[in-house]
Amino acid sequence: MQASPDTHHLVVVGAGFGGLQLVRDLAGAGLRITLIDQRNHHLFQPLLYQVATTILATSEIAWPIRRLFRERADVTTLLAEVSGVDADGKRVLLADGGAQPYDTLVLATGARHSYFGRDEWETFAPGLKTLEDATTIRRRLLLAFEQAERETDPATRQALLTFAVIGAGPTGVELAGIIAELAKQILWREFRNIDTREARVLLIEAGARVLPAFPVSLSDYAQAALEKLGVEVLLGRPVSDIRADGVTIGTESVGCRTVVWAAGVAASPAAAWLGIAADRAGRASVDANLNAPGRPDIFVIGDTAALMTADGKPVPGIAPAAKQQGAHVAKVIRARLAGKTAPGPFRYRHQGNLATIGKSAAVVDLGWLQLRGWIAWWIWGIAHIFFLIGARSRVAVAWSWFWTFISGQHSARLITQGRKAPERKP
Amino acid sequence: MQASPDTHHLVVVGAGFGGLQLVRDLAGAGLRITLIDQRNHHLFQPLLYQVATTILATSEIAWPIRRLFRERADVTTLLAEVSGVDADGKRVLLADGGAQPYDTLVLATGARHSYFGRDEWETFAPGLKTLEDATTIRRRLLLAFEQAERETDPATRQALLTFAVIGAGPTGVELAGIIAELAKQILWREFRNIDTREARVLLIEAGARVLPAFPVSLSDYAQAALEKLGVEVLLGRPVSDIRADGVTIGTESVGCRTVVWAAGVAASPAAAWLGIAADRAGRASVDANLNAPGRPDIFVIGDTAALMTADGKPVPGIAPAAKQQGAHVAKVIRARLAGKTAPGPFRYRHQGNLATIGKSAAVVDLGWLQLRGWIAWWIWGIAHIFFLIGARSRVAVAWSWFWTFISGQHSARLITQGRKAPERKP
Numbered sequence: 001m002q003a004s005p006d007t008h009h010l011v012v013v014g015a016g017f018g019g020l021q022l023v024r025d026l027a028g029a030g031l032r033i034t035l036i037d038q039r040n041h042h043l044f045q046p047l048l049y050q051v052a053t054t055i056l057a058t059s060e061i062a063w064p065i066r067r068l069f070r071e072r073a074d075v076t077t078l079l080a081e082v083s084g085v086d087a088d089g090k091r092v093l094l095a096d097g098g099a100q101p102y103d104t105l106v107l108a109t110g111a112r113h114s115y116f117g118r119d120e121w122e123t124f125a126p127g128l129k130t131l132e133d134a135t136t137i138r139r140r141l142l143l144a145f146e147q148a149e150r151e152t153d154p155a156t157r158q159a160l161l162t163f164a165v166i167g168a169g170p171t172g173v174e175l176a177g178i179i180a181e182l183a184k185q186i187l188w189r190e191f192r193n194i195d196t197r198e199a200r201v202l203l204i205e206a207g208a209r210v211l212p213a214f215p216v217s218l219s220d221y222a223q224a225a226l227e228k229l230g231v232e233v234l235l236g237r238p239v240s241d242i243r244a245d246g247v248t249i250g251t252e253s254v255g256c257r258t259v260v261w262a263a264g265v266a267a268s269p270a271a272a273w274l275g276i277a278a279d280r281a282g283r284a285s286v287d288a289n290l291n292a293p294g295r296p297d298i299f300v301i302g303d304t305a306a307l308m309t310a311d312g313k314p315v316p317g318i319a320p321a322a323k324q325q326g327a328h329v330a331k332v333i334r335a336r337l338a339g340k341t342a343p344g345p346f347r348y349r350h351q352g353n354l355a356t357i358g359k360s361a362a363v364v365d366l367g368w369l370q371l372r373g374w375i376a377w378w379i380w381g382i383a384h385i386f387f388l389i390g391a392r393s394r395v396a397v398a399w400s401w402f403w404t405f406i407s408g409q410h411s412a413r414l415i416t417q418g419r420k421a422p423e424r425k426p
Numbered sequence: 427m428q429a430s431p432d433t434h435h436l437v438v439v440g441a442g443f444g445g446l447q448l449v450r451d452l453a454g455a456g457l458r459i460t461l462i463d464q465r466n467h468h469l470f471q472p473l474l475y476q477v478a479t480t481i482l483a484t485s486e487i488a489w490p491i492r493r494l495f496r497e498r499a500d501v502t503t504l505l506a507e508v509s510g511v512d513a514d515g516k517r518v519l520l521a522d523g524g525a526q527p528y529d530t531l532v533l534a535t536g537a538r539h540s541y542f543g544r545d546e547w548e549t550f551a552p553g554l555k556t557l558e559d560a561t562t563i564r565r566r567l568l569l570a571f572e573q574a575e576r577e578t579d580p581a582t583r584q585a586l587l588t589f590a591v592i593g594a595g596p597t598g599v600e601l602a603g604i605i606a607e608l609a610k611q612i613l614w615r616e617f618r619n620i621d622t623r624e625a626r627v628l629l630i631e632a633g634a635r636v637l638p639a640f641p642v643s644l645s646d647y648a649q650a651a652l653e654k655l656g657v658e659v660l661l662g663r664p665v666s667d668i669r670a671d672g673v674t675i676g677t678e679s680v681g682c683r684t685v686v687w688a689a690g691v692a693a694s695p696a697a698a699w700l701g702i703a704a705d706r707a708g709r710a711s712v713d714a715n716l717n718a719p720g721r722p723d724i725f726v727i728g729d730t731a732a733l734m735t736a737d738g739k740p741v742p743g744i745a746p747a748a749k750q751q752g753a754h755v756a757k758v759i760r761a762r763l764a765g766k767t768a769p770g771p772f773r774y775r776h777q778g779n780l781a782t783i784g785k786s787a788a789v790v791d792l793g794w795l796q797l798r799g800w801i802a803w804w805i806w807g808i809a810h811i812f813f814l815i816g817a818r819s820r821v822a823v824a825w826s827w828f829w830t831f832i833s834g835q836h837s838a839r840l841i842t843q844g845r846k847a848p849e850r851k852p
Contacts, residue, residue: 040568040841057483059838066616067835076618079572079841098576131842142466146505150524190492192502392829392837399825403818409493411818412485415466415505416557 007032008337011092011100013082014108014268015042015065017319018302021326022106023075029334033074034100036092038081040064043131044388046319047397049171051134052260053141053178054410058131060396063389082109085273087295104297106329107270107284111303111317114266114281121242125164125259128171135416137260141179142415144258145187148194159255161199164247166239167263168205169213170355173222175260176203177358180229186408201231202256204249206238206263211363213316213353218363221372225357239263265317267304274298279306288345289332290325299332301325307348315348319387324348354380359404433458434763437518437526439508440534440694441468441491443745444728447752448532449501455760459500460526462518464507466490469557470814472745473823475597477560478686479567479604480836484557486822489815508535511699513721530723532755533696533710537729537743540692540707547668551590551685554597561842563686567605568841570684571613574620585681587625590673592665593689594631595639596781599648601686602629603784606655612834627657628682630675632664632689637789639742639779644789647798651783665689691743693730700724705732714771715758716751725758727751733774741774745813750774780806785830 008031012019015037023035041062050056069075081095085105092100113127126136141163148160163183165176183199203210203226209219210226210233223233234249241248246255264281271277271284274292278284283306285293290305292298302322307315315321328346335342352366354376362376371379381401388394400411434457438445441463449461467488476482495501507521511531518526539553552562567589574586589609591602609625629636629652635645636652636659649659660675667674672681690707697703697710700718704710709732711719716731718724728748733741741747754772761768778792780802788802797805807827814820826837 040572040839057485058842059483059840062840064616064839067839070616073618077616078576079569080576131840135842143505146466150504150506190490190496190503192499392825392833392835395825395829396822396837399818399821403821407818409818411822413466413490413493414485414488414557416484416561 009034009101009103010106010333011036011102011104012106012108013037013092014110014302015039015077016045016108016110016302016322018322018326019106019108020068021323022108022301022330023069023072023326025327025330026333027072027074029330029337031074031333031337032076033072034076034078034102035065035069036078036080036082036094036100037065038079039130040066040079041131042068042389045129046387047384048128048131048134049174049178051131051412052128052137053175053182054138054413055178055404056397056400057412058135060393060400061388062131063393068389082273085298087274087292087298090297102297104299104333106299106301107273107304108300108302108322108326109268109270109304111265111267111281113261114264115261116264118242121261124242124244125166125247125261127261127265128175138412139415140258141182142413145183145191145194145196145199146415147257149191150193155255157194158200159245160257161194161196162202162254162256162258163199164202164204164254164256164259166204166242166247166259166261168203168207168210168233168235169262170211170353172203172205172260172262173210173226173355173357175262176201176231177226177229177356177361180226180231181358182410184230186410197230202234202249202254203231204234204237204239204247206236208236210235211353211355214355214363214365215370218365218370218372222355222357222361222363225361229358265303267306270300270304274300281306289342290329290346299329301329307346309348309350316350320351321348354383356380435460435527435529436532436759437462437528437530438532438534439463439518440536440728441465441503442471442534442536442728442748444748444752445532445534446494447749448534448727448756449495449498449752451753451756452759453498453500455756455763457500457759457763458502459498460502460504460528461491461495462504462506462508462520462526463491464505465556466492466505467557468494468815471555472813473810474554474557474560475600475604477557477838478554478563479601479608480564480839481604481830482823482826483838484561486819486826487814488557489819494815508699511724513700513718513724516723528723530725530759532725532727533699533730534726534728534748534752535694535696535730537691537693537707539687540690541687542690544668547687550668550670551592551673551687553687553691554601564838565841566684567608568839571609571617571620571622571625572841573683575617576619581681583620584626585671586683587620587622588628588680588682588684589625590628590630590680590682590685592630592668592673592685592687594629594633594636594659594661595688596637596779598629598631598686598688599636599652599781599783601688602627602657603652603655603782603787606652606657607784608836610656612836623656628660628675628680629657630660630663630665630673632662634662636661637779637781640781640789640791641796644791644796644798648781648783648787648789651787655784691729693732696726696730700726707732715768716755716772725755727755733772735774735776742776746777747774780809782806 044061066077084093267282356362364371364376470487492503510519577583693708782788790797790802
C-alpha cells in the first residue's frame with residue numbers, strides 16, 4: 001500500500017551506507033519516503049579497489065537502489081542529481097530544474113576525493129569513489145603495461161612501468177599491494193618485450209607511517225608486508241606536483257604514467273547547500289542528534305557530517321559510522337513522529353579497523369585485539385562477504401576470490417570505455 | 427622458449443573466434459606469431475545481448491587475450507589498431523604510425539553493424555558488437571524507465587516506455603524477449619509512478635518472419651513465444667527513419683526513445699585494405715583456401731571473408747564458421763611450412779542454429795532435428811556454457827543464470843558511464 005499524499009514526507013538524499021540504513025530502519029514507520037541518488041546503484045565502496053585492480057566485476061559490488069526497496073511501497077526511488085536545498089521553502093532543488101518538497105530532509109551525500117586545492121591533479125591522478133573511477137583506474141593500469149610492451153624508448157618504458165599510489169590509508173595500502181601482485185606475480189608471463197616484475201610500485205605518504213589509524217605495530221607489519229610484495233614505501237614525503245609524465249615527491253621528480261589518488265577526501269557540498277558552518281574538509285557542523293543548526297527538519301549524516309567521538313577525535317569516514325548515524329536518525333524521526341522524547345545524543349561505537357595487503361596478509365585492529373597475517377586476512381574476507389547485500393553477491397564475490405586464490409589469476413582484466421561510445425544527442 | 431627472429435613470422439589481426447582458433451591450432455608449429463587486436467580481450471559475442479539486458483557482467487564473457495596465450499612463448503600479443511596493409515611490402519600498418527612486418531598474414535577482423543547507408547541512425551540505434559555497445563544499450567534501457575518514472579507528460583512517458591528492436595534474427599529476438607521480461611515481469615514492482623508492464627516492446631523486421639535462417643515451424647513458434655511475453659512482432663515492415671524521439675515504420679511514426687539495431691552487419695575493411703573485390707556486405711572475396719586472390723601469403727577468415735557453402739548459400743557469420751576457417755588456415759599453413767600439399771578446399775560444416783526467447787523458451791535447429799521449448803532452452807544453455815573459456819567463466823555464468831532463474835532478478839542492472847563522474851568544484 002502506498003502512503004497517502006498527506007503522510008509525513010521524508011526525503012533522503014544519497015543511497016550510501018548511511019542513507020540505506022536510515023530507510024531500512026524506517027520500515028513500517030508510517031512515513032512517505034523519497035530516496036534520491038544521482039546513481040541508480042548503491043555501491044559497496046570498501047571493495048571498490050578490487051574493481052580497480054581487476055579482481056571483482058562492477059556488478060558484484062553494486063545493487064540497483066530500487067530493487068533493494070521494491071517491497072517497500074512507502075519508498076519511492078528517484079534517479080536525480082541534487083543541486084541545492086531551499087531550507088525555508090522546504091524543498092530539495094534538482095539539477096534538471098525540478099524540486100522535491102519535504103517535511104523532513106536527511107542529507108547523506110558522502111564525500112569525493114580532495115586534492116588540497118590542486119584540482120588540476122585529478123586529470124592525472126584519479127581517486128576512487130565511483131564505479132567509473134574504478135574502471136578508469138583499471139583501464140589506465142592495464143594500458144600502461146600494454147604501452148610499455150610496445151615502447152622502445154627506455155625512459156618512457158620505465159615511466160610506463162612505474163605506478164604511484166598517493167596516500168597510505170587502507171585504500172592506498174590495498175591498491176599498492178594488489179598492483180604489486182599484478183606486476184610481479186601475475187602479468188609477467190604474458191608479456192614478451194618487457195618484464196613486468198621490474199615495474200616499480202610507489203606508495204607515497206606525507207605522514208610518518210602507513211595506516212596511521214592503526215597501532216604502530218600493525219603499521220610496521222603492513223609496511224613490511226608491502227615491501228615483501230615489492231612496493232617501495234616512501235614515508236614523510238609529500239607529493240608536490242603531479243603531471244602527465246610524472247610526480248614530484250618533495251624535490252625529486254619521478255617519471256610515472258599511472259598515478260592513483262588515495263590521499264584526501266572532501267565532503268559533498270551539503271554544508272554549502274544549507275549555508276551552515278563546515279570543517280576544513282567541508283563537513284557540515286551538526287548537533288548531537290545530527291540536526292543542522294536551527295533546522296530540526298534537516299539531518300546530515302555520514303561522510304558529509306562533522307562529528308566528534310567521546311574522546312574528542314573525529315568520527316571516521318567509514319561505513320559503520322555512516323550506518324550508525326543512519327540508524328540513530330531513524331530513531332529520532334520515529335520518536336518525533338510518535339511525540340516521544342528523542343533518544344540521547346548520537347554516540348559513535350568504533351568496531352575496528354581492517355585492511356588487506358595483497359592476497360594473504362591483512363591487519364585487524366579491534367581495539368581489544370590486534371591481528372595480522374593470514375588469520376586477519378580471513379577475518380577481513382569473511383567480514384566483507386557478510387556485509388555484502390544478498391546471497392547472489394556473496395556467492396559471486398566468494399567465487400571470484402576463491403578463483404583468484406587457487407588460480408593466481410584475476411577475473412576482470414578488461415580495458416573498456418577508453419574511447420567514447422556513441423552518445424545520442426538530446 | 428621464444429622463437430628466433432628468422433623464424434617464419436605469422437601476423438594475425440583480430441582475436442575473435444577465428445583468430446583464436448587459428449593461433450591455438452598452430453601450437454608447436456614452429457612459427458613466430460604476433461596476434462594484434464584493438465581490444466585487450468576476446469569477447470564471447472553470442473552472449474553479449476545478456477550484458478546489454480542486465481543478466482551477465484562484462485567480465486563473465488570477456489578474457490584478456492594475453493592471458494589465453496601466456497604459456498605460448500611463440501605468441502606475442504599486441505594491443506594496437508590496424509589501419510591498413512602494405513601487401514607488397516609485407517607489412518601491417520598501425521593507426522599510431524607503426525608497422526608490423528609479416529611473412530604470412532591472416533585477417534580475422536570481423537564485422538560491425540551496417541545501417542544500409544543511413545549511418546546517422548547509429549546515434550539513435552546502437553548495434554551490439556562490443557562491450558561498450560552492450561553497456562551503452564544497458565544504460566539507455568535502464569535510463570528510459572528512470573526518466574519515465576519522473577516524466578509528467580503522457581506522450582513523452584509513453585515514448586520513454588516504448589522499446590524498438592530492429593531486425594528479427596537471433597540477436598533481435600533474444601534482445602526483445604529479455605526486454606519484455608524486464609518490463610513486464612521484473613521491474614514493475616520497483617516503480618511507483620509508472621507501471622512498467624504497460625511498456626511496449628516492438629520487434630521490427632522487414633522480412634516475412636522472425637529467425638529467417640530457421641525452418642518456418644520454429645519461426646512460428648518463436649513468434650508465438652515472443653508475443654506471449656508481450657513483444658509486438660511487426661513483420662514485413664521496414665524501418666524508414668530513426669530519430670531521437672521515434673522511429674518510422676513504413677509510413678507510421680511511433681514515439682520511442684530506446685532503439686537497438688540488430689538488422690545488418692558490414693564486414694571490417696579488410697577487402698579495402700587489400701584492394702580486392704568484396705560482396706555487398708564488404709566481405710572480401712577469397713579462394714577455396716581462404717587466400718586473398720593473387721596473395722598466397724594473405725588469408726582472410728571469419729565474418730570479413732565472403733564464402734559459399736557447397737549448396738551455394740553464403741557461409742553464415744557465426745562463431746562455428748569462423749572457428750572452422752581458423753582451423754582450416756592453420757592446416758594450410760602447417761602444410762606449406764612442411765612443404766606438403768595443402769589440404770583440400772575449405773568446406774563449411776553447418777552444426778545448427780540456436781536462439782532463445784526469454785528465460786524458458788528456445789529453438790534449436792540441427793538440420794536433422796528441430797527442438798523448441800524448455801528442452802531447446804537447456805540445450806542452448808549447456809552449449810553456451812560449454813563454449814565459454816575456462817572454469818571460472820563457466821561457474822560464474824552458470825551461477826548468474828541460476829540466480830536469474832530462481833530469483834527472477836537480473837544481477838547487472840547498472841547504469842554506468844553515462845556522463846563524466848561529478849567533479850568536485852574548488
